[in-house]
Amino acid sequence: MALPLESVPNLSEGREEATLDALREAMSGPARLLDVHADADHHRSVYTLVGSGEELVDTLTAGIRRAVELIDLGRHEGAHPRVGAADVVPFVFLRPEHELDARVAATELADRISSELELPVFFYGRLTEDSREPAFFRRGGTEALQRRIDEDELSPDRGPDQLHPTAGAVLVGVRRPLIAFNVNLRARNAEVAREIAGIVRERDGGFPGVRALGLDLPSAGLVQVSMNVTDWEASALHELVERIVAEAHARGADVIGSELVGLMPAGAAVEAAGALLKIDGFDPTRVLELRLLDD
Secondary structure, eight states, X not given: OOOOEEEOOEESOOSOHHXXXXXXXXXXXXXXXXXXXXXXXXXXXXXXXXXXXXHHHHHHHHHHHHHHHHXXXXXXXXXXXXXXXXXXXXXXXXXXXXXHHHHHHHHHHHHHHHHXXXXXXXXXXXXXXXXXXXXXXXXXXXXHHHHHHHTTSOOOSBSOSSOBTTTBOEEEEEEOOOEEXXXXXXXXXXXXXXXXXXXXXXXXXXXXXXEEEEEEETTTTEEEEEEEESOTTTSOXXXXXXXXXXXXXXXXXXXXXXXXXXXXXXXXXXXXXXXXHTOTTOOGGGSHHHHHHHO
């Protein structure tokens, strides 16, 4: 079966239904829209698209154009860090041999949104030599990013040297599939979630390929360990949850549930199922539908 490319744009809107409806409509073709996940506390929506490179570039250009029209970062407050109305736009290759296709499409999108929408674009992930990630650009928000540009620490890869007054910048990248996965806790304060995030993330000696933040979810009355699992084969989800549960209990907190943002690779779900069911040698080749897709 020929696999398409995937893109998972993250837009800085998670509350206004009329705006979310307009963004969904803009993202509905010619690429195929598989999923929309909106979160009011994060004030963010995540769109899962698949298609050819050309289909994705056309769809994303239309969606980003609509985001620029409707989202004003000057009035934006949310738990998730961001530097743009269209904050991050990754192109995801599902098989290694499609990485070049993802790079070509990402570069074409950057050219279009910088020229047509006059937005500065910064590359991340496999579009950069040092594999810098979105957090590198987000620290301190848009004011800090503009200051770093003005001081010649950074320069956009495409587009103007001035951030858009209401839409900021766009981070465009290329990466492998990842799992955006959150665990919600009932705890005395968000510091508990931040402590646990520091324990599980790779940067501080935790699980390989795990990036994590501790966030407050005021509307839900909860706190959250918000994660991107960039290498699910190195860090199994069920083991990650087990560690978070143990650390939460040690701090007098309760795990309320977990949340998947967007879609996840089937292999990660199969691995978790095999471990919990204690089936020896259980892998994607033992799942009927996945075997049919490979034939």
